[in-house]
Amino acid sequence: MTTSYDLAVVGAGIVGLAHALAAARKGLKVIVIDRDAQANGASIRxxxxxxxxxxxxxxxxxxxxxxxxxxxxxxxxAGIRVEHRGLVVAARRPEAMTVLEAFIATEMGEGCRLATPAEALGIVPALKADGLVGALHSSHEIRVESRDAIPKLARHLAEAHGVTFLRDTVVRAVEPPAIETSSGTIRAEAAVVCPGDDFLTLFPERIAAYGVTKCKLHMMRLKPGRDLQLGAAVMSDLGLVRYLGYAALPEAAALKTRLVAEQGPHLDNGVHLIVVQSADGSLVVGDSHHYGTTPDPFAPEAVDDLILDEFRAVLDLPQAAVSERWTGIYASAADRLMFVDTPSAKVRIAMVTSGTGASTAFAIGEETIGDLFP
Ligand SMILES: Cc1cc2nc3c(=O)[nH]c(=O)nc-3n(C[C@H](O)[C@H](O)[C@H](O)COP(=O)(O)OP(=O)(O)OC[C@H]3O[C@@H](n4cnc5c(N)ncnc54)[C@H](O)[C@@H]3O)c2cc1C
Structure with missing residues (x-):
């Protein structure tokens, strides 16, 4: 290969694409290399x-x-549709409302407001009124269809920013200016390795030092059973003891105690509820969390039933039926949500070790590229 690049990015998931975008916006010549022929990792799942x-x-x-x-x-x-905006956290216990009241009083409450049950139903008419205590409405969130958005983002990087994509190609060694791949040696002055949940192909010792493991999640698509505009993403009480912005507040302790007593199997399987909607009206519903070095490939119905149980407690959609199921895996670490490691002056390893990559990758990319190319 005769072309020389300023930056080689290993991995075409959202973390790799975010680094490619940040670098391209600085006017750098970028190549993105991925072993898969098309996006297949956490970023589309x-x-x-x-x-x-x-x-x-x-x-x-x-x-x-x-x-x-x-x-x-x-x-x-990039021609990516924003399917809907905002988030409603539907509280079904007074302890959950107490967490939301405490949350809104912090600086993170910016752009959020507490809602009465009637106001929450005005935003998400499909909520189950019975048992709804109140809600938090956040205006910040956006929802894209990842399986469509990730390929479109890659295409946009190629067409609008001149980023080169080399797919079906595994990267075996990263020692700039030589990047050794199954398609030959590529020349690049610097490299960012964004390997998702592959801890072994590149820099295995350095990645292992962060105590990484893997997390397997169950996901489903449901046909709602009637015409419906969801109105906003929906979360429930279970999310308040999982998402750290709420769960780290002292007020979350009382809710956790009650949920342990009332929904032990949900907590044991890391089940909480997120519901979002797609262009065809279907709902993407999840999820669960099971950890291990090599998660098994099985998706027991009992775990899906726990997710559906919470879905039916929160949403008044008795006709909703599952039309698709899948699992996903992301990198996880007990003590950090992400890390950027520096094996050498011109190389970075960027990994999101939590379920936050879709939400944070663009900022991580800007920070890493700013550090590599000051
Ligand atoms: C079911 C599920 C639900 C989630 N929900 C959310 C959510 O609601 N909000 C949120 O913010 N985040 C969420 N996440 C987390 C988010 O999806 C991940 O943090 C993010 O996608 C990780 O992106 P990535 O680019 O690191 O990994 P990936 O998308 O897995 O991409 C890594 C890529 O690297 C390639 N690769 C690795 N090693 C090599 C090599 N040596 N040579 C060539 N190619 C290589 C792989 O082929 C792969 O394409 C969820 C994840 C899952 C699985």
């Missing part, structure tokens, strides 16, 4: 739910705010 409210206080929340702005800016340019 998620909700496409760009979440701000609920992200961990501090850097994660700040990165989510910035990344949401980049998504909103790039979506129309």
């Amino acid at each position: 998620n909700f496409g739910f760009v979440t701000v409210t609920g992200q961990e206080r501090g850097d994660c929340w700040r990165r989510a705010m910035r990344s949401r702005d980049v998504w909103a800016e790039i979506a129309p340019k």
Whole structure:
């Protein structure tokens, strides 16, 4: 290969594409290399739910705010449809409302308001009125259809920013200016490795030092059973003990105690509820969390039933029926949501080790590229 690049990005998931975008916007010549012929990792298996409210206080929340702005800016340019905006967290216990009241009093409450049950039903008419105590409405979130958005983002990078894509190609060694791949040696002055949940092909010792493991999630698509405009993404009480922006508040302890007593199997399987809607009216519903070095490939019905149980408790859609199921895996670490490692002056490893990559990758990309190319 005779062409020389300023930057090689390994991995064409959202983390790799975010780095490619940040570098291209600086006028750099970029190549993105991925072993798969088409996007197949966590980035097309998620909700496409760009979440701000609920992200961990501090850097994660700040990165989510910035990344949401980049998504909103790039979506129309790349032909990516924003399916809907905003989030309603439907509280069904007084303890959940107490968490939401505490949350709104923090700096993270910016752009959010508490809603009465009637107001919440005005935004999401499909909510189950019976048992609804109140809600939080956040205006920040946007929802894209990831399986459509990720390929469109890659195409936009190629067409509008001149980024080269090399697919069906595994990267075996990264030692700029030589990037060794199954398609030959590529010349690049610097490299960012964004390998998702592949901890072994490149820099395995460095990645292992972060204590990474994997998390398997169950996801479903439901036909709602009637014409319906969801109105906003929906979350429930279970999310308030999982999403760190709420769960780290002292007020979450009482809710956790009650949920342990009332929904132990949900918590044991890491089940909480996110519901978003697609252009055809169908709902993407999840999820669960099971951890392990090599998660098994099975998707037991009992886990899906727990997710559906919460769906039916929160939404008044008795006719809703499952039309598609899949699982996804993301990298996970017990003590951090992401890391950027520096194996050498011209190489970075950028990994999101939590379920926040769709929401934070653009900001991470800008920070890493700013550091590599000051
Ligand atoms: C079911 C599910 C739901 C989620 N929900 C949300 C959500 O609501 N909001 C949110 O913000 N985040 C969510 N996430 C998390 C988010 O999807 C991930 O954090 C993000 O997609 C990780 O992006 P990535 O680019 O690191 O990984 P991936 O998308 O997995 O991409 C990594 C790529 O690297 C390539 N690769 C690796 N090693 C090599 C190599 N040596 N050579 C060539 N190519 C290589 C792989 O082929 C792959 O294409 C969810 C994840 C899942 C699975």
